[in-house]
Amino acid sequence: MRLEGMILIAAVVISILSLALTPRNKLLQMQFIILFVQLPTWLLGLSAVELGLLEYPYRELASVNRTSFIFEFIVLPVLCVHVNNYYPWQATALTKAGYLAGISLLLTGFEVILERYTMLIRYTGWEWYWTSVSVLFILWLTQRTVAWFFDGDRGG
Amino acid sequence: MSREYWGIAALTLASILLVTVFGRTAKPRESLFLFIVGQAVSWPGTIILTFMGSFEVPVRLFPKATDSNFALAFIFLPAVYVAYYWHFPGNKSRILQIAYTLAVTGGSALAHVAVQKYTDLLLYIDFTGYRLWLINIISYYAGRIYCDWFFSQVAKARGRNPR
Incomplete structure (x- = not known):
């Protein structure tokens, strides 16, 4: 099997297994996040591909879907679950911003490596910092929405 | 504007009406949750059915990015589900509940069929x-x-840590 296929399968398996690490008191938030994150990611993901900024040359459901089904539906939602599990609700706004920015930069690093060395993703007008900004936006939006949904609005 | 764009506009308008007028704007959290639950079924379902060749979508939103029907599966069908849940006659007889479910699900299936019949937004191949x-x-x-x-679990969790 090609490297790309192995990476995709590993991403799915690791993502799903890692959900077992969710603490018991966050299980409701986990379900909410997994369902919620697909809403903004599909809008952004479809828009980016539609505008010709990104390509996913090696992908699942290739004939009908030119975005990354696994990334939008599994990897990013699960990442958001883990981000929420360790989110420093009591910390200062600066710490929260730093936490989210750090994670989005880490993810960007992974993506840049995948972009350079595999056929999983190709930038055709996209830049790495757009990934950082859009992932940061999704992480922030998710935390805001979780706060709003579960506690009324206490501020993300 | 072609018939297809009117179709997309009508579906969008119908969706907005379904979640506002026929939904419950006083319960935005629960409505959002219902919408994303509906989406979690209809959107991947549509992508997989399109992949299996059940239907084609000649005219669509995001034509380059996807072959699936975004307007129907990402917006309209979840909106129907929101309205369905809010008006479900939970304290009425079982017969009425079944009749209600058959009517709403049949209605949204009928809308789907009408879209396939009268516009190029959808074309049934094997469906x-x-x-x-x-x-x-x-x-x-x-x-x-x-x-x-x-919702009952969330209410319980809120009870343990009141706002």
């Missing part, structure tokens, strides 16, 4: 309205059980 009706009945039933459970 029928009856099949969608069946999928709707099963997924609405399962979705309602799940959402009832989820």
